[in-house]
Amino acid sequence: xxxxxxxxxxxxxxxxxxxxxxxxxxxxxxxxxxxxxxxxxxxxxxxxxxxxxxxxxxxxxxxxxxxxxxxxxxxxxxxxxxxxxxxxxxxxxxxxxxxxxxxxxxxxxxxxxxxxxxxxxxxxxxxxxxxxxxxxxxxxxxxxxxxxxxxxxxxxxxxxxxxxxxxxxxxxxxxxxxxxxxxxxxxxxxxxxxxxxxxxxxxxxxxxxxxxxxxxxxx
Ligand SMILES: N[C@@H](CCC(=O)N[C@@H](CS)C(=O)NCC(=O)O)C(=O)O
Numbered sequence: 351x352x353x354x355x356x357x358x359x360x361x362x363x364x365x366x367x368x369x370x371x372x373x374x375x376x377x378x379x380x381x382x383x384x385x386x387x388x389x390x391x392x393x394x395x396x397x398x399x400x401x402x403x404x405x406x407x408x409x410x411x412x413x414x415x416x417x418x419x420x421x422x423x424x425x426x427x428x429x430x431x432x433x434x435x436x437x438x439x440x441x442x443x444x445x446x447x448x449x450x451x452x453x454x455x456x457x458x459x460x461x462x463x464x465x466x467x468x469x470x471x472x473x474x475x476x477x478x479x480x481x482x483x484x485x486x487x488x489x490x491x492x493x494x495x496x497x498x499x500x501x502x503x504x505x506x507x508x509x510x511x512x513x514x515x516x517x518x519x520x521x522x523x524x525x526x527x528x529x530x531x532x533x534x535x536x537x538x539x540x541x542x543x544x545x546x547x548x549x550x551x552x553x554x555x556x557x558x559x560x561x562x563x564x565x566x567x568x569x
């Protein structure tokens with residue numbers, strides 16, 4: 351039975367999983383959320399009441415959370431690109447960086463974006479200032495780390511880079527990566543040039559008007 355992925359092309363966490371799928375040419379049925387018939391959305395709600403996406407369906411097994419989906423693919427539908435290294439110590443470094451991108455780039459980036467669509471009267475300027483400060487600190491830390499690296503962890507492209515790609519893509523739109531962080535900017539460009547992520551970005555182009563802060567005319 352074909353794998354099913356419930357996802358939306360413009361969602362950063364979906365792009366993280368799509369990048370992993372495209373890296374290894376994994377075949378899957380793409381259940382696109384937000385379609386006018388509402389079918390995929392109803393199926394998602396039945397499978398996962400929190401309705402967060404992406405999710406993966408493999409037969410009768412539902413797999414939640416982008417990182418876990420990528421780990422699951424490596425175990426059950428492996429391809430030539432090992433996104434989580436077999437070596438346990440190397441895998442730990444990959445997972446550490448995966449957590450870094452989700453927790454300290456994606457989360458504050460989403461805080462800033464969601465603020466812009468909150469109803470007036472429910473705004474949280476203090477929380478947004480904290481989120482922007484976290485992004486600045488995270489960019490500075492990552493810049494040091496990327497001084498000597500091509501990819502975020504270990505020698506090759508990994509789960510950590512699948513997390514980094516959409517995180518840095520949207521973070522730069524939300525809270526621009528200052529030019530003093532040239533290593534982060536260069537890494538973001540390498541990620542954009544990676545065929546798997548470039549495909550995810552291209553598939554999301556028709557939805558750029560969805561970006562609440564206004565998508566810049568680049569990338
Ligand atoms: N921790 C989840 C986060 C997933 C997530 O927040 N997805 C967003 C789209 S990028 C979503 O479901 N948004 C819908 C909502 O918040 O209701 C993961 O890693 O998969």
